[in-house]
Amino acid sequence: MTIHTPPPPEGGRIIDEPMETALSRRYLAYALSTITNRALPDVRDGFKPVHRRILYAMHQMRLNPQAAARKCAKVVGEVMGGYHPHGDASIYDALVRLAQDFSQRYPLVDGQGNFGNIDGDNAAAMRYTECKLTAAAVLLMDGIDQNAVDFRPTYDDQDEEPTVLPAGFPNLLANGSSGIAVGMATSIPPHNVGELIDACQLLLDRPDVTTAELAEIVPGPDFPTGGVAVEGHASILDAYETGRGGVRLRARWETEDLGRGVWRIIVTEMPYQVQKSKLIEALAELIEQKKAPLLGDVRDESAEDIRLVIEPKNRTIEPEVLMESLFKLSDLEVRFPINMNVLDATGTPGVMGLKACLQAFLDHRRDVLVRRAQWRIERVEKRLHLLEGLRIVFLNLDEVIRIVREEEQPKAVLIARFGLTELQADYILDTRLRQLARIEEMAIENEHKALAEELAMLQALSTSPAKQWKKIGQDLAAVRKVMISPRRTTIAEAVDASAFVAPEAYIPREAITVILSERGWIRAAKGKVEDPSELKFKEGDALAYLVPAFTTDKILVAASDGRVFTIGADKLAGGRGHGEPLRLMIELEEKADIVAVLAYQPGAKLLVASKAGYGFIAPEDDMVAQKRGGKQVLNGDLLAILRLGAADHVAVIGENLKTLIFKAEELPEMGRGKGVKLQSYKQGGLQDISAFNGEIGPEWADGGGRRRNWPDWKDWLGKRAGAGRMGPRGLRKFR
Incomplete structure (x- = not known):
């Protein structure tokens, strides 16, 4: 039986509790903090707290697109001092990523200076670079000063920060997100915002629309670096349905004819998040280690545009065969995982599909629209109230002037004489004489009429869901005109290279001799074994099978239980040692014996x-x-x-x-x-x-x-x- 001592007096530092309880409670608190405050984005605006805080701090500093850029060090200091109590390096890294056009499909920070490049070079120090918001970021912040979203106290209770941004477009899917939490992760690819808005419009028109119909409008991700997605429609649709999957992304390439049958490959677009310099190093290493027998040379001729030159070993090789081999051997083809794990409006993590993400964004836009309408209604009603007082003044101008000139307490007299409120009386007394001219009377009447019409429209909007959804559609259509851009990533059908690319394209074809001992140790000696008696084995072991083959062959191993196993000859250990146990490479039953070894x-x-x-x-x-x-x-x-x-x-x-x-x-x-x-x-x-x-x-x-x-x-x-x-x-x- 566990005996718990009473809690220590106030100010005490020792708590007596079981280790298991203490660890589980603290680790749970850490895990929840990581999930909600660091790793997973909000489905409504697509941001993690650090990105949201950076943009809000820049908004507070009035770093709009028309303003002059400020030093990034100033922005980082503002974010760290007011909103984000973490290291300046992590804040600057996040800011840099928001400015990189090869990382963000729609950059949210306009960076001036060295913000890194696709080669993997780091950005310059924050004291050298400058930044301001882009037009896309302004759309995400639109309405934040009009009570569009909730605010919460900052970490030191000295200020307030938004819990979510108004988000004028579906940023979560437009720019994507990635992160690793405790026990869960997220990986969301970027998409074309024009397609996303078109899908939102369809969802507004037909709430019962299927994911398959949405996928006709949003056929797949649209990466900032372009490339060709070769996953296939069925696989992408399944990822959009379930929120989990992946997409194979290839570099875009073309054949350059040099005449007389000579040609070379020019790579013009890189796969997303692949560093060009490391890719070239990897290709050069393949040549050096003879792992890419069809590849002759590779060099980088890039300037502002990507231009990676790949030359074949000889002119008899087909360009498609060479590229298919390199797609398998290098990061010219990558697989981008899709795991749409996000925080919903209540802060609960969960995996959402395409339709659920778009619906959550639209629901958020409706909340923002209603809150902005209520905020505007309050101000319009207040202004109309003041204008009502001014209209009374113009109708009784001489009497009002007499009261102001002669009465000891003109405010009280005005209230009693004309039935004004205290607010109206104060406003009348603060009005300048030149505002009492005849032309101002007309302006007041016009303003009163316009505001009355606006008030009626806002009140109708705030009480009619149909009008709200219609207004959201109109706003999205306006955003689409501002942000529309052509698709960069081509969606192609899935490619099965095995149908036309021989194994020799991936593995150097070299003669070997497969050696299998009686105790089941297998290896591959280079060339032909002229004298088997010279082969060495472990004590008590001896030669069982000696099979000539090539590194490109598949080795068939037949067992006494009637099964045949397949092993790639290139996967076998070298012939200098004793090899490795065959049972580690195949699931061979303990009682089964090997009865044959053949090169396929x-x-x-x-x-x-x-x-x-x-x-x-x-x-x-x-x-x-x-x-x-x-x-x-x-x-x-x-x-x-x-x-x-x-x-x-x-x-x-x-x-x-x-x-x-x-x-x-x-x-x-x-x-x-x-x-x-x-x-x-x-x-x-x-x-x-x-x-x-x-x-x-x-x-x-x-x-x-x-x-x-x-x-x-x-x-x-x-x-x-x-x-x-x-x-x-x-x-x-x-x-």
Whole structure:
């Protein structure tokens, strides 16, 4: 039983509580703080607190687009001192990102000076750079001084800061966001604001619209650096439905013809968030390490525009094949994750789809519209109240002047004489004489009429949801005209490079010898192993299989449980050591043994035989497995897998030592199964099997391992499934 001591007196610093309770409470507080105050954006304005505070501080400093820019150090100091109690480096990093046109689809800060570049170079120090707001940022702040949003005290209770910005356009999706919290993360790609506003208009017209219909208007992300999205419509639609997914983004390239069959590739647009300098280093390293056999040279000729020159190894290579290989080997193709994890209007984190995000933005715009209308109504009513007093003055001008001149307390007399309020009386007494001219009377009447009409319109707007949604649509249409810009990222269909790009495009083709030991250690020695006896193994181990191959080959490994596994030859350990255990590379059962190791040959045929004496012919193409668990080929215990090649006859030996030879054409061709009977036995099963060409004849191995010819093999020729007869003296196995 846990005994809790009473809390310490005020001012005490020691609290007696279980360690588990203390840690869980403090870690929960830390996690919630990270989620809500640092990592996740608000679905309404798309901002994290640091970005919101930067823009609000710049607004308070009146750094609008028409004003002169101020030092970034001044802005950072204002943000840190008044709103964001964290380091200046983190604030400046966030400010710099808001100004980078290769990071933000619609930059919110107009930066003057060195704000970094796509090569990955850092921005200059904040004391050298200057900044002000962009027109897009002004749209996000529009109405913030008109009670459009709630405010809360700053960290030191000396001032107030907005909890959310009015957000004149859907900034969350327009500029995207990314962040890592505790136990959750967010990754939202940028989009084209024109498409987003069109989708909002459709949602206003038809609240029951489906995500698929919205995706017709917003076909996919629109990254600031352009590129080509090759994920495919179905995958992007699924991401918009669920809020989770990803999009493959490729560099944009074109072929430059140099004449006489010579050409080179020019990359003009980079994938989003890929640093050009690091990409070039990675491509150069591929050339140096011979991992990109089709790539000849790469160099950067960029000035203001991207111009990355890629040259092939030789002119016989197809440009598409070269680029497909580089897309797989380098960051010329990246996958941008989509995880639309945001904070809703109540501050609760959750994953939202495209429609939910747009609806949350529209709901926020409605709240902003109503609050601004109420704010304006209060001021219009106050002004009309004052104008009513001035109208009384003009109707009784002489009497008002007499009261002001002669009465000791003109305010009280005015109130009593004309039924004015104290506010109206004060305003009349503060009015200058020149405002009592006839022309001012007309201006007052005109102003009163205009304000009365505006008041009626505002009151109707604040009480009619239909008028509110219509007004929101009109405002969005006006924003669209200001911010419209062409789409930069092209949406293309998904590309399957495996259909036309050979493995040689990704892996240097070099001769190797695959070595598998009896204990299951596998490695690949360069070139051909001339003398297997010189190979070294661990103590108690020995050679089991020696297979010539190339680094571009797939190695087929057949196990006694009837499964065939596939291993890339380029994934094997080098031949200098003892290699690595095969069971670490494939999911091989503990009791299963290896019965064959082959280098995959497309289009070839394999002879599959079980210990029970059944077999069939299988296309080698069907043997290739995509998973570590392999592919089940035979229903039963596998005895052998042989490549037929030019063989047209099959020879089998039973455990009773009877031998039978029959034509290979008697065996069916199938992808997997049990097969048909090869030889009949009263008891026992199949001991060994071989395939040979009838024009050459079979061979078999005697007890000493020597190869022996079999000139009279036709005496054992029969039909499949026969019992056979005793073979030549000494025949026990063919291999």
